[in-house]
Amino acid sequence: MLKFKLLKQSNGKKDFEKSQARIGTITTDHGIIDTPIFMPVGTLGCVKAMSREDLNLCKAQIILGNTYHLYLRPGCEVIEHMAGLHEFIRWNKPLLTDSGGFQFFSLAKLAKFTDEGVSFQSHIDGSRHFFSPEKAVEIQMILGSDIMMSLDWCMGYPASEKQAMDALNKTSMWAKRGFDFWKEKGGVNNLFGIVQGGMLKHLRSLSAEQLTRIDFPGFAIGGLSVGEPKDLMYEMADHTLPLLPVNKPRYIMGVGTPEDLVELVGMGCDMFDCVMPSRNARNGQLFTTFGTVNISNAQYRFDKAPIDTDCDCYTCRNYSRSYLRHLYKSRELLAYRLNTIHNLYYYLDLMGKMRDAIKKGRFLEFKKNFYSKRK
Amino acid sequence: MLKFKLLKQSNGKKDFEKSQARIGTITTDHGIIDTPIFMPVGTLGCVKAMSREDLNLCKAQIILGNTYHLYLRPGCEVIEHMAGLHEFIRWNKPLLTDSGGFQFFSLAKLAKFTDEGVSFQSHIDGSRHFFSPEKAVEIQMILGSDIMMSLDWCMGYPASEKQAMDALNKTSMWAKRGFDFWKEKGGVNNLFGIVQGGMLKHLRSLSAEQLTRIDFPGFAIGGLSVGEPKDLMYEMADHTLPLLPVNKPRYIMGVGTPEDLVELVGMGCDMFDCVMPSRNARNGQLFTTFGTVNISNAQYRFDKAPIDTDCDCYTCRNYSRSYLRHLYKSRELLAYRLNTIHNLYYYLDLMGKMRDAIKKGRFLEFKKNFYSKRK
Numbered sequence: 192m193l194k195f196k197l198l199k200q201s202n203g204k205k206d207f208e209k210s211q212a213r214i215g216t217i218t219t220d221h222g223i224i225d226t227p228i229f230m231p232v233g234t235l236g237c238v239k240a241m242s243r244e245d246l247n248l249c250k251a252q253i254i255l256g257n258t259y260h261l262y263l264r265p266g267c268e269v270i271e272h273m274a275g276l277h278e279f280i281r282w283n284k285p286l287l288t289d290s291g292g293f294q295f296f297s298l299a300k301l302a303k304f305t306d307e308g309v310s311f312q313s314h315i316d317g318s319r320h321f322f323s324p325e326k327a328v329e330i331q332m333i334l335g336s337d338i339m340m341s342l343d344w345c346m347g348y349p350a351s352e353k354q355a356m357d358a359l360n361k362t363s364m365w366a367k368r369g370f371d372f373w374k375e376k377g378g379v380n381n382l383f384g385i386v387q388g389g390m391l392k393h394l395r396s397l398s399a400e401q402l403t404r405i406d407f408p409g410f411a412i413g414g415l416s417v418g419e420p421k422d423l424m425y426e427m428a429d430h431t432l433p434l435l436p437v438n439k440p441r442y443i444m445g446v447g448t449p450e451d452l453v454e455l456v457g458m459g460c461d462m463f464d465c466v467m468p469s470r471n472a473r474n475g476q477l478f479t480t481f482g483t484v485n486i487s488n489a490q491y492r493f494d495k496a497p498i499d500t501d502c503d504c505y506t507c508r509n510y511s512r513s514y515l516r517h518l519y520k521s522r523e524l525l526a527y528r529l530n531t532i533h534n535l536y537y538y539l540d541l542m543g544k545m546r547d548a549i550k551k552g553r554f555l556e557f558k559k560n561f562y563s564k565r566k
Numbered sequence: 567m568l569k570f571k572l573l574k575q576s577n578g579k580k581d582f583e584k585s586q587a588r589i590g591t592i593t594t595d596h597g598i599i600d601t602p603i604f605m606p607v608g609t610l611g612c613v614k615a616m617s618r619e620d621l622n623l624c625k626a627q628i629i630l631g632n633t634y635h636l637y638l639r640p641g642c643e644v645i646e647h648m649a650g651l652h653e654f655i656r657w658n659k660p661l662l663t664d665s666g667g668f669q670f671f672s673l674a675k676l677a678k679f680t681d682e683g684v685s686f687q688s689h690i691d692g693s694r695h696f697f698s699p700e701k702a703v704e705i706q707m708i709l710g711s712d713i714m715m716s717l718d719w720c721m722g723y724p725a726s727e728k729q730a731m732d733a734l735n736k737t738s739m740w741a742k743r744g745f746d747f748w749k750e751k752g753g754v755n756n757l758f759g760i761v762q763g764g765m766l767k768h769l770r771s772l773s774a775e776q777l778t779r780i781d782f783p784g785f786a787i788g789g790l791s792v793g794e795p796k797d798l799m800y801e802m803a804d805h806t807l808p809l810l811p812v813n814k815p816r817y818i819m820g821v822g823t824p825e826d827l828v829e830l831v832g833m834g835c836d837m838f839d840c841v842m843p844s845r846n847a848r849n850g851q852l853f854t855t856f857g858t859v860n861i862s863n864a865q866y867r868f869d870k871a872p873i874d875t876d877c878d879c880y881t882c883r884n885y886s887r888s889y890l891r892h893l894y895k896s897r898e899l900l901a902y903r904l905n906t907i908h909n910l911y912y913y914l915d916l917m918g919k920m921r922d923a924i925k926k927g928r929f930l931e932f933k934k935n936f937y938s939k940r941k
Contacts, residue, residue, distance in 0.1 A: 236892065240899040243884075265867065265892040272868050272888075279889055492640065493647050509618075513647075514654055517611065517640040524615040524902055 193338065193381040193408045194218040195440050199549060200459075211432065211459030212554045214546050217409075217440055219285045219337040220380070221277065224252045225546055226440060226461040229452065229538045230287060231469060234260050236270075236280040239469050240528040241535070243282055248505050249535040250543065253285040253337070255464050258330055259294035262320075263313050267333050275335030287338040287464070290327045290369075292385070292413070293445070296345035304344060306361065324365035325372040328382060332373075336380060339373070340411065341366040343385040348418040355389030358414075362387045363401040370405050383442065385413040390423055392430045399434035409440040411462075416446045425454055432459045449478055449541055453561055456545050457554065468538045472530035475519050478537045482566035484512075486530065491516045504536035505529075568713065568756040568783045569593040570815050574924060575834075586807065586834030587929045589921050592784075592815055594712040595755065596652065596660045599627045600921055601815060601836040604827065604913045605662060606844060609635050611645075611655040614844050615903040616910070618657055623880050624910040625918065628660040628712070630839050633705055634669035637695075638688050642708050650710030662713040662839070665702045665744075667760070668788070668820070671720035679719060681736065699740035700747040703757060707748075711755060714748070715786065716741040718760040723793040730764030733789075737762045738776040745780050758817065760788040765798055767805045774809035784815040786837075791821045800829055807834045824853055824916055828936055831920050832929065843913045847905035850894050853912045857941035859887075861905065866891045879911035880904075 200213040217224040231238045231246065234257045238246060246254065256276055261267075273279040276286055291309075295302040299311035308323035324342040331339035342365045344358040366384045373382045384407040388394035402410060412431050415424050428443060432455075435441045442462035443455055452463055468478065477484040479499035484491075486498070497507035498515065506515070506529045518526035548557035575588040592599040606613045606621065609632045613621060621629065631651055636642075648654040651661055666684075670677040674686035683698035697705075699717040706714035717740045719733040741759045748757045759782040763769035777785060787806050790799050803818060807830075810816045817837035818830055827838055843853065852859040854874035859866075861873070872882035873890065881890070881904040893901035923932035 235896045235898060236889075237896075237898045237900050242900060242903070264896060265888070269867060269888060269892070273870065273886065279886075279892075281884055281889070492644060495648065509656055511648065511654075513640070513644060514611075514656070517644070517654075521610045521612075521639060523610060523612045524899055525612050525617060527899055528617070528903070 193440075195409065195438065197438060200437065210457045210554050212457050212545070212549045213459055213461070214549045215440070215461060217285075217461075221283060221285045221337050222252070224285055225543075227452075227456045227542055227545060228252055228462055229542045230255050230462065230464040231535050231538075232257075232464055232466045233280070234466075235264065236261060236276060238531075238535070239473065240524075240531045241469075243280075245505075245528065245532055246282075246535070249532060250539045251284070251535065252539075253287060254282065256286055256288045256334065256336070257291075257294065258288045258327065258334065258340075259291035259299070261288075261334060262291070262330055263315055267330055271333050275333070277335055285337040286335070288331050288334055288336040288340065289444070290331070290340040290342040290385075291322055292327075292340075292343035293345050295322070296347070304361070306364070308342070308365075324369040328369045328373050329376075332376065332379065338409065339380060339382045341369045341382060341384050341407075343387060343413050345387070345414055346389060346417070348390065350389050352389075352391060352394070355387070355391055355394050358389070359387040359394055359398040359401075362413075363398065366402055366407075367405055370407065381408040383407055383409040383411050383440075385411045385444070386431055386435070387414045388431075389414060390419055390427060392427070395427060395431045396434060399431055403434070403436060407439070409442060409462075410435045411442040411444050413444045415443060416451075421451075424451075425458075428455055428460065429458050449538070452538070452541060453545065453558055456542075456549075457558065468534035469531050472534040473527045475526075475530065477530060478534050480564050486512065486516050486519050488516070498533050499537070502533065502537065502540070504533050504540075506533040506536075568815075570784065570813065572813060575812065585832045585929050587832050587920070587924045588834055588836070589924045590815070590836060592660075592836075594660045596658060596712050597627070599660055600918075602827075602831045602917055602920060603627055603837055604917045605630050605837065605839040606910050606913075607632075607839055607841045608655070609841075610639065611636060611651060613906075613910070614848065615899075615906045616844075620880075620903065620907055621657075621910070624907060625914045626659070626910065627914075628662060629657065631661055631663045631709065631711070632666075632669065633663045633702065633709065633715075634666035634674070636663075636709060637666070637705055638690055642705055646708050650708070652710055660712040661710070663706050663709055663711040663715065664819070665706070665715040665717040665760075666697055667702075667715075667718040668720050670697070671722070679736070681739070683717070683740075699744040703744045703748050704751075707751065707754065713784065714755060714757045716744045716757060716759050716782075718762060718788050720762070720789055721764060721792070723765065725764050727764075727766060727769070730762070730766055730769050733764070734762040734769055734773040734776075737788075738773065741777055741782075742780055745782065756783040758782055758784040758786050758815075760786045760819070761806055761810070762789045763806075764789060765794055765802060767802070770802060770806045771809060774806055778809070778811060782814070784817060784837075785810045786817040786819050788819045790818060791826075796826075799826075800833075803830055803835065804833050824913070827913070827916060828920065828933055831917075831924075832933065843909035844906050847909040848902045850901075850905065852905060853909050855939050861887065861891050861894050863891070873908050874912070877908065877912065877915070879908050879915075881908040881911075
């Protein structure tokens, strides 16, 4: 069972007067997570191109799995037989799984949403399946996730007020059903609720109000970063985060760039996940203290320097831009791994630096310094 | 400069009466290699899917680079600027590079062979290039290979006697020119000669006779495993190996299966390279003590066992067939790496076991045991 300990929270004084940044710890059965934290995405039970040891080198404290994907492949029966996702993938730190809600919206074929749940066709073989809010929890219990997510109803951008209202009502109803099922089954591990409400503040307020009536161990904000302008995303986050309980973890799903993390930590968010660092790594886009490096660029052909002179990751300690460019241009599999190690280390190190700055009451100073170095 | 020390060689007694198996050490500027040895292939300056640490885990003592590939990409000017291949790829153990001869035969477009050398078009961008035997050595000197190979003239199977004779004469002429160039340039590192002669014993004899007149530090047998029946390959190897000096390393290029290694070690071969363990790994074919495992097979879906219960590799110590099958079926990049680690470890461990058996005078016993376990 999760315990969230808030170690430091905005108090309106000094450094904190312009920031809601906070630090804390989440204790799970598989270990303690320092917040704010970034969670690498391991869709199919593997953070792409990374081994467990690589993730440890990157200082990963918790990783994500995707319920929809794992349910279809290898299938719950396999993971159940292998004694759960931790044992199957041999990861002994905390795991969070999403509910499938986002994939029904983004990936599954012919998804049909009713009050009861979602019927859909596999994007792999077209086979038909049905998820209810109870089933989404049941599957995640089989996976053995330390943090499970309620089934939610996702929308794209833009959406009408009616669509947003429908989706949030369904999400709230499903959240309650999932929560009741989870409690009935013993309330093992943790289940988070997800706030929806599109890009309308009053709907975000309504969703937060409905959700926080349920005693979830933590809350997420879903439906952001779905195509809306950046300012609107920040506006929604800034509006919604304060509506969530101070004494529980707050998680913004599927976000974002390094700049997003800095902004949203400043608004009081504790948890993040995003495919960006790993996906962009595989596309040769590397995050650095000084901005983004596109490693395929000809300017790096003879470059003996590491990707980021300020970085202590395995890749930067060992390899030149010249060799990394060569590997990437040659489509060597090692390129994807070395790039991913760098990007994930960059993200997780950034979170560590933010935690440190918050601890020392220097978050705004950190933020200023962060932006000043970027091109 | 290479030193080859023969530690044990067939002496006609006991175990050795049916075997020419031998053990030795090759000393290079980048370390000592125990023979017989298998050399993983790192075509573009990277053994596919593997890092340096992975290769060390697999007990790799020496790896290969391909001159033709590295010359085209990233280009000699890059590797020269980066202070040689060792420094560029950050591998501090011995490196062997081939001469390009095989690639002109197998990969380059519109290769034109003349007495002077080979003109060819890049398989990447169609650009025109020319390799002379001297240039092949010069490029390998820039790469800084511990063991360089003479430019040779390769042929397919079948080939006429005239074709085979032409190719071997050209190869001998080029070998002498390359050797003289190498000596003239100071004779740094080591240059091996390559015996050709197709599938005709008298031509193999002629080639070996011509080549061994040149004081190369070691000799290779090329032009095997090019499509001929297995028995013919063994026959040619068995005929040619005894024609090479006892006190110098003998290398059969581009061979082979685990069974091939066992047979050819028994004939007195010291060095091997082949893409088979790494390429097959990426195709889901895993070598084990008990035969080959195709990891995508449905029978492994619920299988908690490692790939090979007799194997101590990183992959077998950590992961189940079930998870490896899932990763492979899902095309996760980690699958290629874990599979490659296993296959290379299997090959290198097999060589280690053979060295140990030869040392103890039990090679034939080892061989019997090796075959008895295979399906």
